[in-house]
Amino acid sequence: MSGLPAATGAGPDVSVDLLIIGAGPTGLYSAYYAGFRGMSVAVADALPEVGGQITALYPEKLVHDVAGFTAVRGQDLVDRLAEQAGQSNPVYLLGHGVTDLDDAGEHIVATTDAGTRITAGAVLVCGGIGNFVPRELPVGSDYLGRGLRYFVPRLDELTGQDVVVVGGGDSALDWALSLEPIASSVTVVHRRTRFRAHERTVEQVHSSSVRVLTPYEVEKISGDGSMSEVVVAGPDGDRISLSAQSVVAALGFIADLGPIERWGLELRRRRILVDRTMRTSRERVFAAGDIADHDGKVSLISIGFGEAALAVNHIASLLDPARSLTPGHSSDA
Template sequence: MGPGTEVSVDLLVVGAGPTGLYAAYYAGFRGMSVAVADALPEVGGQIAALYPEKLVYDVAGFPAVRGQDLVDRLAEQAGRWNPVYLLGHGVTDLDDTGAGVVATTDAGARISAGAVLVCGGIGNFIPRELPVGSEYLGRGLRYFVPRLDELSGQDVVVVGGGDSALDWALSLEPVAASVTLVHRRTRFRAHERTVEQVGNSSVRVLTPYEVEKISGDGADDNGGAVSEVVVASSDGDRITLPAQSVVAALGFIADLGPIERWGLDLRRRRILVDRTMRTSRERVFAAGDIADYDGRVGLISIGFGEAALAVNHVAALLDPARSLTPGHSSDA
């Protein structure tokens, strides 16, 4: 849908990640018409864009599920109610009309909605850069791995100490020729079980070490592609590692973008909500990682529950005759 597109729905969901897709399904289940807008060209949010091959372990009903498979199932579930998708449409402005909200996108569309549910991730994610080797970005240095088979048979150095770094190391172990995990501290910031799994794997762990230098194979004037990495410890010990790929999993910096201009109460670069998932702005709700309240835990499963909670309150807001509680889906 291009410039000049006009859409009118009961609920606009901003963000087509897992929480947004489930919100679209649940709003349809509650009898609402729905539009889903996302700046990305496909559904799935950060999972589809950054981690489609990674296994997710905290979704009810799935002992483990590949990220893209989860997205596909959520899209199939939402598709039952035929939501209107505006992909490649980042929402830039929200204007109150008294009886609803009009959203404008950077692709020139206007969406009139009775309410808005913001389900984006924590804004736009800008990767924290490795202090050295930036000239090798796209030639061996990367900040995420959309497809594991791209690194098949390679010597891979993963840099970082959080969940993402350890998850990448474990995911790459079966396909890479070798995997070395480098972290500047002896302690990891990852889940204890993940740390244990890495310790029991063939992944070589180097702590406390930092990447000192990335070298190329000299195949062109720019230094070619990555061929080796030099890491140094705090006491001056140096190790040269063969590497065709370096995965710098150092985390991301959140950029809320237009959301900061929407007049919402924010905390820690997230949108503050009450126990009904309402924001400080009339008819605007939030759920998922973008939402914040005391005691919130950042899990996909939490986002699903928040989406359902928000949608039920939206339903009662748009039509006071509707019951807040939907009853059992098996009775519908």
């Protein structure tokens, strides 16, 4: 489309119409949709496998808000997205964090930390450009790896245990509900009386066997070798001792934007600011998914899919003005 040759493989140099940075759900859908619009595609991600945060942090958790699925296991969703993306024959550059984006006439040259250079007509940033550092629990850091954890890639690791989940967001309550059927007991501890999670999830937790302690905070973690007890304190100084072999501290993550801050993009709220076409402050760089920010932004996987399609259609007409912005219906293809 852009006059560049088709993808040449994951060697020292790759040439494609579109480089997608980030192999999470939005990136994988973008790869499929770009192929649908006739583009050659490369997908780069610093992680060694596709799936982004889902694969790295919660592959076993159920996702409930993706269209077409009453509930779908995180890894199953990733697998289906990867299968769909495979129709576009993308070049995957996994374990390749993009460090630099340089303008080269009507192309952009991206360089990865593995030394690969990707020449592309446009770039679509869908995450995968930095690290998500967990917010640390103020106490008990010496129990990290001995009961304290910040995510649970495999739920069965906590089978039969007394688990304390700390936090008040969607992740915390999702972990609690996922662990309830297999753990000996689950207790949610949150420092506020009000949760930040989806209302339906909060209702499910209160209707379950999960014990809820609010407003409480973890004061002490103890145990000889491995964790055995957690003490939580309330606002009036009252304390409750809980038997616990594991604490899941679901306190959220801090985005470390890494090299993005050197790319000359306008940022807002530690995200990339985009216009209504998902274009950034650089003409040939677009963004979609959680990393993108615009007025009225809602961070959902389903929203990311829509933003990806919007961005790809505008990229298609940018690379080839003869192409219509409107792609038509896939059922007519």
